[in-house]
Amino acid sequence: KNQVEQSPQSLIILEGKNCTLQCNYTVSPFSNLRWYKQDTGRGPVSLTIMTFSENTKSNGRYTATLDADTKQSSLHITASQLSDSASYICVVIASGGSYIPTFGRGTSLIVHP
Amino acid sequence: ETGVTQTPRHLVMGMTNKKSLKCEQHLGHNAMYWYKQSAKKPLELMFVYSLEERVENNSVPSRFSPECPNSSHLFLHLHTLQPEDSALYLCASSQGSRTSSSYEQYFGPGTRLTVT
Numbered sequence: 001k002n003q004v005e006q007s008p009q010s011l012i013i014l015e016g017k018n019c020t021l022q023c024n025y026t027v028s029p030f031s032n033l034r035w036y037k038q039d040t041g042r043g044p045v046s047l048t049i050m051t052f053s054e055n056t057k058s059n060g061r062y063t064a065t066l067d068a069d070t071k072q073s074s075l076h077i078t079a080s081q082l083s084d085s086a087s088y089i090c091v092v093i094a095s096g097g098s099y100i101p102t103f104g105r106g107t108s109l110i111v112h113p
Numbered sequence: 114e115t116g117v118t119q120t121p122r123h124l125v126m127g128m129t130n131k132k133s134l135k136c137e138q139h140l141g142h143n144a145m146y147w148y149k150q151s152a153k154k155p156l157e158l159m160f161v162y163s164l165e166e167r168v169e170n171n172s173v174p175s176r177f178s179p180e181c182p183n184s185s186h187l188f189l190h191l192h193t194l195q196p197e198d199s200a201l202y203l204c205a206s207s208q209g210s211r212t213s214s215s216y217e218q219y220f221g222p223g224t225r226l227t228v229t
Contacts, residue, residue: 043223091156105154106155
């Protein structure tokens with residue numbers, strides 16, 4: 001069964017600090033992995049999309065890594081800001097003819113001043 | 114904003130009511146999606162419309178009925194819902210067809226549905 005596990009479930013950090021969110025998956029066959037940011041009361045917004053051949057991808061202060069061998073991904077946030085407070089969702093898309101997403105439950109990040 | 118709008122933003126309905134959720138995308142995409150987001154649970158894909166073809170998650174109850182009259186509009190018709198259907202319903206759109214899994218999706222703000 002395809003699964004995506006995210007950790008930690010929630011995280012509280014001080015403004016300006018860095019943090020790393022984890023995503024482990026068992027989805028196969030693999031097509032791509034996505035990280036989304038979801039602010040309270042809003043829809044998810046895409047941060048990165050990573051395919052099998054990509055190890056690292058950055059979007060401003062967000063850097064995602066992918067290890068397709070161990071089926072792990074991480075999202076690193078540098079110099080956190082109050083606006084980074086949100087839920088971060090990892091999604092893995094299986095290949096095979098149709099759009100088949102498997103979503104993680106998300107990591108709730110709170111950045112305190 | 115992402116270019117995907119949803120109305121209403123909030124909806125409270127009784128179990129015997131019939132209502133519809135509306136989604137409109139202004140991005141020129143040709144695939145649209147309905148998702149359900151319940152508290153403490155992962156997002157769940159309900160339906161995909163691509164090039165006027167529909168794909169559905171077989172676990173979605175028949176009390177949810179989608180309609181896609183054209184590539185810019187998507188509806189979710191609701192009837193005789195249950196309290197456990199209370200959730201955030203998200204619409205998304207993307208370029209490409211349902212078989213193209215690499216395209217970025219753009220989500221609307223969602224409709225917060227409460228079934229009493």
